Amino acid sequence: xxxxxxxxxxxxxxxxxxxxxxxxxxxxxxxxxxxxxxxxxxxxxxxxxxxxxxxxxxxxxxxxxxxxxxxxxxxxxxxxxxxxxxxxxxxxxxxxxxxxxxxxxxxxxxxxxxxxxxxxxxxxxxxxxxxxxxxxxxxxxxxxxxxxxxxxxxxxxxxxxxxxxxxxxxxxxxxxxxxxxxxxxxxxxxxxxxxxxxxxxxxxxxxxxxxxxxxxxxxxxxxxxxxxxxxxxxxxxxxxxxxxxxxxxxxxxxxxxxxxxxxxxxxxxxxxxxxxxxxxxxxxxxxxxxxxxxxxxxxxxxxxxxxxxxxxxxxxxxxxxxxxxxxxxxxxxxxxxxxxxxxxxxxxxxxxxxxxxxxxxxxxxxxxxxxxxxxxxxxxxxxxxxxxxxxxxxxxxxxxxxxxxxxxxxxxxxxxxxxxxxxxxxxxxxxxxxxxxxxxxxxxxxxxxxxxxxxxxxxxxxxxxxxxxxxxxxxxxxxxx
Numbered sequence: 001x002x003x004x005x006x007x008x009x010x011x012x013x014x015x016x017x018x019x020x021x022x023x024x025x026x027x028x029x030x031x032x033x034x035x036x037x038x039x040x041x042x043x044x045x046x047x048x049x050x051x052x053x054x055x056x057x058x059x060x061x062x063x064x065x066x067x068x069x070x071x072x073x074x075x076x077x078x079x080x081x082x083x084x085x086x087x088x089x090x091x092x093x094x095x096x097x098x099x100x101x102x103x104x105x106x107x108x109x110x111x112x113x114x115x116x117x118x119x120x121x122x123x124x125x126x127x128x129x130x131x132x133x134x135x136x137x138x139x140x141x142x143x144x145x146x147x148x149x150x151x152x153x154x155x156x157x158x159x160x161x162x163x164x165x166x167x168x169x170x171x172x173x174x175x176x177x178x179x180x181x182x183x184x185x186x187x188x189x190x191x192x193x194x195x196x197x198x199x200x201x202x203x204x205x206x207x208x209x210x211x212x213x214x215x216x217x218x219x220x221x222x223x224x225x226x227x228x229x230x231x232x233x234x235x236x237x238x239x240x241x242x243x244x245x246x247x248x249x250x251x252x253x254x255x256x257x258x259x260x261x262x263x264x265x266x267x268x269x270x271x272x273x274x275x276x277x278x279x280x281x282x283x284x285x286x287x288x289x290x291x292x293x294x295x296x297x298x299x300x301x302x303x304x305x306x307x308x309x310x311x312x313x314x315x316x317x318x319x320x321x322x323x324x325x326x327x328x329x330x331x332x333x334x335x336x337x338x339x340x341x342x343x344x345x346x347x348x349x350x351x352x353x354x355x356x357x358x359x360x361x362x363x364x365x366x367x368x369x370x371x372x373x374x375x376x377x378x379x380x381x382x383x384x385x386x387x388x389x390x391x392x393x394x395x396x397x398x399x400x401x402x403x404x405x406x407x408x409x410x411x412x413x414x415x416x417x418x419x420x421x422x423x424x425x426x427x428x429x430x431x432x433x434x435x436x437x438x439x440x441x442x443x444x445x446x447x448x449x450x451x452x453x454x455x456x457x458x459x460x461x462x463x464x465x466x467x468x469x470x471x472x473x474x475x476x477x478x479x480x481x
Contacts, residue, residue: 072451077118079448085123086130086447090431090438096120124428126451128459131430133450134437138167138184141210146170148237148399149186149206149214151225152406153194154413159471160424162413163189163199164432165206166406170215172350172398178405180439185409185432186210190425190467199228207232216391218403221246235391238384239403240346244339245292247380251373252291257328264321265297277315280304295336301329335374338366342381343402350398356389409435424470427463 071078081103088099097120107114118126140147148170154162165187168178186206191198207213216235219225220242229236252258265282272278283296304322311319322329342359349355360382367378392399413432417423437445 072448074455075451076116077122081114081118082126082451083445083447085118086126086434087438089123089127090435096123099123125456126447127434128427128430129454129456130445130447130450131432131434132454132459132462134445135185135188135430135433138186138210138433139440140167140184140186144212146215147210147212148216148218149203150218150400150403150406151199151203152219152403152410153222153225154410159192160190160468161192161194162410162425162429163187163191163194163202164406164409165189165202166409167206167210167214168400170399172400175348177347177402178400180405180409180436181441183405183436185436188429188432188466192468194224196224196227196231199225200231203228203232203234215393216399218400220403237351237388237391237399237401240343240401241292241404243384244343244381247377247384248291248294248335248339250380251377252332255373257325258332261325261328264325268318268321272318277318280311280315280319294332295340298329298333298336301325302333305329331370331374334366334370335377338362339381341366342385347402347404351388351392351401352398353389353392353395355398356385359385420472422470422472422475424472425467426470427459427467430459430462 072082075082085099085103088094088102089096092099092102094102100117100120100123103117106112107117146169147167150166150168152164154164164185167184167186168182174182186209187202189202203217213232214234216237217229218237218239219229220239226236262285265285269281269284272281282300285293285297301322304319305326308316308319308322341362345355345359345362363378363381367374367381370378388401389395409432412435413429416431417426417428434445
């Protein structure tokens with residue numbers, strides 16, 4: 001009997017109902033699982049938040065490494081605190097008391113939970129001890145490679161004169177000026193007055209310490225220094241900056257145009273220093289080594305000429321001398337452009353046949369077609385460059401020829417030392433060898449060994465053997481009952 005259409009639809013409807021029932025059962029099951037998953041997700045989120053907080057705390061406590069419970073021998077603090085304290089002082093530019101404040105802040109913010117922090121005296125002693133260790137074990141002492149020296153005497157510090165001897169690899173391999181990471185401080189000597197015999201003794205002491213003579217010595221044109229180097233039969237490379245400044249001085253110091261120009265600038269500074277036009281005054285020149293500091297004044301003069309129309313009528317009348325000296329300003333600007341290019345070439349690429357040739361080309365381009373003064377200056381510079389090139393042992397070598405780094409060292413020392421000149425040079429000067437050692441990132445400085453091996457008694461002994469009696473000590477001896 002054939003199935004009616006109605007029966008077919010009934011069967012199909014029953015099948016769909018059964019399928020719908022199964023889907024509802026599945027949906028109910030999935031809903032239960034979803035609720036369970038949501039509950040689990042909430043619980044995991046809470047656990048994750050808790051772990052994050054724990055992780056932040058742990059990161060704070062370990063951000064500078066794990067604090068060792070073991071203190072350095074004869075000291076109250078572990079190596080990490082010593083290293084951090086000393087390097088904060090050496091790199092931050094702040095004083096010892098400020099380092100203590102910084103440590104206190106780090107202890108609180110980073111959750112170190114240190115019950116005690118070092119005082120300023122402890123940090124100063126650590127700096128001296130570390131500096132003494134760096135000074136007595138220079139990298140050049142361990143090496144057998146050829147080396148060169150830079151030697152210079154600072155201006156008076158109280159009643160004393162500080163003589164520094166720096167050492168570096170003789171061959172210049174890196175492009176750019178010398179930096180502290182390439183240097184070792186080989187000798188720190190102090191006297192009330194230096195002569196050629198005293199400097200010779202220092203050179204002999206350094207040679208004995210390193211067990212070999214330097215390949216050459218860089219120094220300025222001072223007579224006693226040149227004589228001492230000659231007595232030791234060393235090769236003397238004349239510092240490029242001082243020599244070029246000396247040639248400028250010889251050429252222009254007594255020239256009427258230069259004297260008139262500098263006189264007008266001095267009168268401007270003197271007459272307008274307290275007036276409303278003081279903001280336009282030229283930069284102050286150095287009293288000594290004036291010819292090493294002409295660039296600033298010339299830049300000012302050129303800028304004033306270029307912007308003269310922007311000035312008020314009163315300001316123009318005050319600075320008419322700029323126009324009056326226009327020809328001389330142009331000449332001196334061209335001369336300094338040449339001198340600066342030569343200095344940059346030799347400092348960056350060293351003393352070598354190719355740099356000497358490039359420098360002579362600068363001379364020919366800027367000076368040889370000028371007036372009599374410029375031609376005379378050109379002859380001095382070319383003679384100097386050729387004479388220095390002839391000192392090279394072979395023409396394939398590339399030597400250093402700038403002592404700027406020792407001037408920078410003096411500058412850092414004078415900025416850090418006590419402003420009271422009666423103190424003179426103290427054992428604090430031992431921070432300088434540490435300065436050069438910390439700049440060399442290729443080798444970590446061992447603070448633990450340094451502090452274990454160096455005692456304050458050694459610092460005192462070095463102080464007595466190498467430093468002079470300061471004016472402050474003399475004052476105390478006289479004024480103390």
